[in-house]
Amino acid sequence: xxxxxxxVADPSAMNGHETTAPKPHRTKEREKRRSWLLTVGIxxxxxxxxxxxxxxxxxxxxxxxxxFTTFGLGPGHSFxxxxxxxxxxxxxxxxxxxxxxxxxxxxxxxxxGATLLATMCGYALAKYKFRGSRxxxxxxxxxxxxxxxxxxxxxxxxxxxxxxxxxxxxxxLPSLVSPFGVYLMRVYAADAVDDSLxxxxxxDGAGEFRIFTTIVLRLLGPGIVTxxxxxxVATWNNYxxxxxxxxxxxLFPVTVGLAQWQSTAxxxxxxxxxxxxxxxxxxxxxxxxxxxFVFLQRxxxxxxxxxxxxx
Amino acid sequence: xxxxxxxxxxxxxxxxxxALVSGCSSSKxxxxxxxxxxxxxxxxxxxxxxTTLNLWAWVPDIQHEVDLFEQKYPKIKVNIVNxxxxxxxxxxxxxxxxSGKGIPxxxxxxxxxxxxxxxxxxxxxxxxxxxxxxxxxFVPGIWSQVALNGGVWAIPQDSGPMGTxxxxxxxxxxxxxxxxTWDQFATAAQAIxxxxxxxxxxxxxxxxxxxxxxxxxAGVAPFSYDGKSTVSINLDSPAAQKVVSYWQxxxxxxxxxxxxxxTDGWYxxxxxxxxxxxxxxxxxxxxxxxxxxxxxxSWAAATLPxxxxxxxxxxxxxxxxNAVMAASTHPIAAYELAKFINDDPASTVxxxxxxxxxxxxxxxxxxxxxxxxxxxxxxxxxxxxFFAGVSATVADNLQxxxxxxxxxxxxxxxxxKAITNHTDMVGALAVWQQQVVDYAKKQGFTVK
Numbered sequence: 003x004x005x006x007x008x009x010v011a012d013p014s015a016m017n018g019h020e021t022t023a024p025k026p027h028r029t030k031e032r033e034k035r036r037s038w039l040l041t042v043g044i045x046x047x048x049x050x051x052x053x054x055x056x057x058x059x060x061x062x063x064x065x066x067x068x069x070f071t072t073f074g075l076g077p078g079h080s081f082x083x084x085x086x087x088x089x090x091x092x093x094x095x096x097x098x099x100x101x102x103x104x105x106x107x108x109x110x111x112x113x114x115g116a117t118l119l120a121t122m123c124g125y126a127l128a129k130y131k132f133r134g135s136r137x138x139x140x141x142x143x144x145x146x147x148x149x150x151x152x153x154x155x156x157x158x159x160x161x162x163x164x165x166x167x168x169x170x171x172x173x174x175l176p177s178l179v180s181p182f183g184v185y186l187m188r189v190y191a192a193d194a195v196d197d198s199l200x201x202x203x204x205x206d207g208a209g210e211f212r213i214f215t216t217i218v219l220r221l222l223g224p225g226i227v228t229x230x231x232x233x234x235v236a237t238w239n240n241y242x243x244x245x246x247x248x249x250x251x252x253l254f255p256v257t258v259g260l261a262q263w264q265s266t267a268x269x270x271x272x273x274x275x276x277x278x279x280x281x282x283x284x285x286x287x288x289x290x291x292x293x294x295f296v297f298l299q300r301x302x303x304x305x306x307x308x309x310x311x312x313x
Numbered sequence: 314x315x316x317x318x319x320x321x322x323x324x325x326x327x328x329x330x331x332a333l334v335s336g337c338s339s340s341k342x343x344x345x346x347x348x349x350x351x352x353x354x355x356x357x358x359x360x361x362x363x364t365t366l367n368l369w370a371w372v373p374d375i376q377h378e379v380d381l382f383e384q385k386y387p388k389i390k391v392n393i394v395n396x397x398x399x400x401x402x403x404x405x406x407x408x409x410x411x412s413g414k415g416i417p418x419x420x421x422x423x424x425x426x427x428x429x430x431x432x433x434x435x436x437x438x439x440x441x442x443x444x445x446x447x448x449x450x451f452v453p454g455i456w457s458q459v460a461l462n463g464g465v466w467a468i469p470q471d472s473g474p475m476g477t478x479x480x481x482x483x484x485x486x487x488x489x490x491x492x493x494t495w496d497q498f499a500t501a502a503q504a505i506x507x508x509x510x511x512x513x514x515x516x517x518x519x520x521x522x523x524x525x526x527x528x529x530x531a532g533v534a535p536f537s538y539d540g541k542s543t544v545s546i547n548l549d550s551p552a553a554q555k556v557v558s559y560w561q562x563x564x565x566x567x568x569x570x571x572x573x574x575x576t577d578g579w580y581x582x583x584x585x586x587x588x589x590x591x592x593x594x595x596x597x598x599x600x601x602x603x604x605x606x607x608x609x610x611s612w613a614a615a616t617l618p619x620x621x622x623x624x625x626x627x628x629x630x631x632x633x634x635n636a637v638m639a640a641s642t643h644p645i646a647a648y649e650l651a652k653f654i655n656d657d658p659a660s661t662v663x664x665x666x667x668x669x670x671x672x673x674x675x676x677x678x679x680x681x682x683x684x685x686x687x688x689x690x691x692x693x694x695x696x697x698x699f700f701a702g703v704s705a706t707v708a709d710n711l712q713x714x715x716x717x718x719x720x721x722x723x724x725x726x727x728x729x730k731a732i733t734n735h736t737d738m739v740g741a742l743a744v745w746q747q748q749v750v751d752y753a754k755k756q757g758f759t760v761k
Contacts, residue, residue: 070604159411165414246405249394
């Protein structure tokens with residue numbers, strides 16, 4: 003198991019194998035043509051996804067004047083990145099760092115909690131036969147279709163009734179629910195956890211909780227990371243829910259805080275031209291996500307690959 | 314299973330519509346509203362009682378004005394919540410009203426949304442608190458935005474009498490002066506395009522309030538509302554058709570740009586001299602000064618072009634007010650706060666000079682501290698004084714219906730889309746009218 007794991011997790015090993023393998027001439031040519039098309043396709047996709055990010059990165063190095071007078075993807079007349087960052091972290095007594103910390107707490111709290119719940123729920127649905135399990139699973143499938151934004155106002159009314167609005171719980175608790183995560187974990191657990199393994203453990207006298215923590219959690223590792231990443235991104239980017247839940251600026255996540263600055267800049271009668279600050283703030287706020295992806299990516303990739311081999 | 318699913322959907326749908334229509338059925342929290350006129354003794358007592366007020370406003374740094382208030386009334390503490398602009402404010406207000414909890418005492422509300430909130434009886438009639446007596450302090454055209462259907466529902470905060478900001482350098486290069494009539498404007502558009510390559514202005518497809526301002530200037534009274542359940546909608550009147558076909562003609566000749574406003578491309582257009590003028594309001598000058606710094610010294614302000622030579626009619630674009638919520642448990646103190654911010658001379662001058670809100674009180678409009686300000690950006694012109702003159706010429710025909718959000722999104726889909734795609738705007742105007750009438754009827758309004 004671990005051997006397969008490592009071999010698949012290391013793509014260089016696979017590539018090496020492929021290139022050294024002898025191949026008939028004609029097949030090779032066809033592959034070449036096909037990959038030429040693929041390469042163009044991938045480049046187009048890459049540009050499509052990277053250009054906005056590039057624009058954001060370039061814009062964060064300009065002052066307000068240059069933002070509107072120079073070409074969007076070209077450099078400005080002066081390099082203002084450090085000045086912008088300094089302005090970002092000092093504006094309104096440096097409330098931006100507070101927002102960053104809030105976002106970190108909300109998304110980590112939400113993502114870890116949601117992943118745990120989704121894993122337990124998905125595993126239970128996949129491996130335990132009980133009355134009504136299909137109904138529960140179907141209900142979860144249905145609720146995937148309802149976007150979180152549409153639920154924000156009903157959620158607000160619920161939280162208002164229990165006096166939980168304008169507190170961190172108002173953002174974290176709704177983020178703990180991830181129907182898509184449950185769905186993903188159920189599908190993943192059905193394949194990744196072998197029934198005979200569970201049986202063996204039970205025969206050896208392990209309790210259900212012990213089985214879950216010592217065996218299942220490890221087998222589900224890659225799936226867990228996937229759900230964690232999804233939920234991390236979703237909570238990190240959540241705007242509407244915290245907007246209606248929170249009143250106190252000290253509780254805002256970055257999204258709501260930046261939107262407030264942005265509206266100040268657009269409506270602000272020129273008193274505070276904040277465009278470069280808002281852009282720099284947006285740029286800084288996506289950096290932690292990019293880091294999280296780079297670090298967690300290898301677990302994720304091995305997860306997808308494992309599934310491929312098994313399927 | 315089927316029942317479970319449909320029930321879940323029904324519950325969600327119910328909750329949603331409930332929140333959107335904002336309160337057809339939910340029990341309204343009742344504040345401590347007065348019916349008889351409030352006496353000075355009651356006011357003195359209220360202002361001497363330790364009280365905490367919640368103020369929801371999106372004006373940056375409104376804390377400065379609130380500080381003045383707290384200095385005058387040390388026993389009153391004010392909590393400010395900034396909901397990131399009008400859109401966030403209305404969403405949150407509706408959610409709070411629906412749940413009956415966390416409703417602020419005083420809220421900033423745009424003139425176009427006052428009837429949205431009076432329709433649900435969410436605002437306090439300020440007449441018993443002395444609101445009606447303030448009428449003489451304010452510009453009449455603006456006061457009519459808050460004094461509706463026998464009540465006073467808010468205190469005006471800022472306004473936007475419309476005018477033209479134009480590039481003197483581009484106009485003189487094209488050999489034309491600031492047009493005084495729309496006919497001259499069309500001629501100038503051709504000259505500017507030929508000689509400088511610039512568009513005379515931009516007509517965005519995403520800005521209904523600007524178009525309604527131009528309607529109002531042409532004598533269209535687009536909406537009326539009786540405060541109960543009757544509305545009238547005249548978006549497709551001959552005068553409105555005249556305005557729309559005028560712009561359609563310029564757009565089809567490619568003399569007017571059609572970029573959405575307040576977007577990156579539009580800011581670039583202003584900074585790079587792609588638009589030779591901006592049909593804007595009194596809040597525009599300071600805004601432009603901040604976003605198109607590099608064009609300093611080449612702008613000037615003029616009145617809107619007129620439909621008939623010799624006329625002098627303007628319209629209002631934008632502006633908002635402070636309303637006291639009906640659920641407030643401290644209505645007297647809340648009213649005094651709304652009044653202080655927007656009527657106290659020190660506070661209103663501060664709003665005008667520091668936050669650049671265009672004033673609504675005649676005292677501040679004529680206060681030399683405000684009106685004598687000169688700006689190098691406008692070649693030393695006294696822009697504030699200029700717009701103070703425009704203030705008096707604002708048409709008072711612009712009223713609102715209680716569902717402006719829907720009217721606005723319908724505009725974007727019809728006339729706005731026709732502007733952006735350079736298609737039949739006059740036809741789109743008729744569709745807009747029809748969509749708004751249909752929506753009003755569906756909501757249970759009588760359309761007359």
